[in-house]
Amino acid sequence: MREPSLCEVLSECDETLIVRLLEFVPEDMDLPRAPRDGVILMTCREGLNETFHLGEVLVSETLVRWRGVEGYAVVVGDDPRRSLVAAAIDAMRQAQASPPDLETLLSAAADALLARRTEDARAAASTRVEFDLLPGA
């Protein structure tokens, strides 16, 4: 199963984790693009290889600058704190200054998300079916 990205983890984690992660956001961080809600136009490719716009997805976006690096994030949903935290972590990781405690929290959240997805897959797998034709059909 695909490893969830940072933004996926932060778009789906509990509110309490976001509150804890906000404490790690450096105070001296600049916000060239403050957290804002918006939409991403979702473009898809269908079975005949045509690309078309399926619709728009509500997201939150943030761009931060810290110690000469720029952190950027788009998170599904309209919670600006989530994209702020994601962008801040992106910048801290680039600056190789992400605190170990923060990474531990993120790792646990990623594991929890992966566990939920594994559970979904297990439920789906339990409905796998093999049909047999009736005699004479």
Next chain:
Amino acid sequence: MSYVAVQGGREAIERACEAYEHRRSGRTSAPLELDQIREQLHLAVDRVMGEGGLYAPEHASLAFRQAAGDTFEAAFLLRAHRATLPRIAQSEVCSTGPMRVIRRISSAFKEVPGGQILGPTSDYTLRLLELDPLEDPVERRNHLRERLFSGKEPEGGIPDEFPRVVELLRREGLVQEVTSSSEEPFDITRRSMLYPAPRSARLQSMARAETGALLFLAYSSMRGYGDIHPTLAELRVGYVPLTVTNPVTGRTFVAGEVLVTEAEVVSRFSEPGGEPRFHLGCGMCFGQNELKAISMGVLDRCLRSPSPSCPAEDQEFVLYHADGIESMGFANHWKLPHYVDFLSDLDRLRKAREVAHARA
């Protein structure tokens, strides 16, 4: 006929709005929480997102509650909210290949690569009302959880990627390919559609059309007002990664997952002088909305008919009438004051009757 501007009755209008809100909030029942709507009425929430053209489960739940369960009104609220938001970017082209599948079936083949996964569905129930109010819903939920997740791991698991069923036909050269446009997909939210519309515009338009409207039109073709007799090559429901580009680094990343339903229908077709082949129709929409995706797939095929012969094959007929918000808005506008026009009509009718009586 057109409506006219009127004034007055402000207090009555305010009371009417309050009366609606009061009726909606119920007399004695517990207030509806958004998470209850999002989780327990998820098919309605999915429908609202699809018809509103905005993937936002929380907001769709809010709209559904505010609209007292009216999906037309809820989709209108959601689409209106979308109009207040800036468009940040366009995603990378998302494929349903890496979809995290929760359901995937084929009615064309008994055995398909990756297997058939029934997933969460009421397709195989008897449609009997569950008249058992004594059963504790929490106890029932725990019981279902126990049934689904305890015991040994199901054999086979779920592959990370399911091959498309239609590829089995394509390998034998049995699928009529369509020349896909190399241009940027048409965006109906930014440009007016002209007919004949490019296929990308038709697909976008149907992806946010009203479910019942698409079903009605597709059903007309299936029953005989048209000649599309579809077979469902594949129906899949699952979560597709929304991939966007970081404008600073140029690298792509996944911003989150979007629940999508995709249907691929095939129908046999013979072109004069050509080899008989299957024509493919594709349907895709937000959320789990299987009727919509199947209907869209049928209509996608109908709208490629070289000589349209029925309403479901007529682009203008289908695309002008399938949007729920436009059709609902037009039907609703008859409730607005048409006093002046109607008086004029009444006047003309009376005069016409006088003339008719005088002649008699």
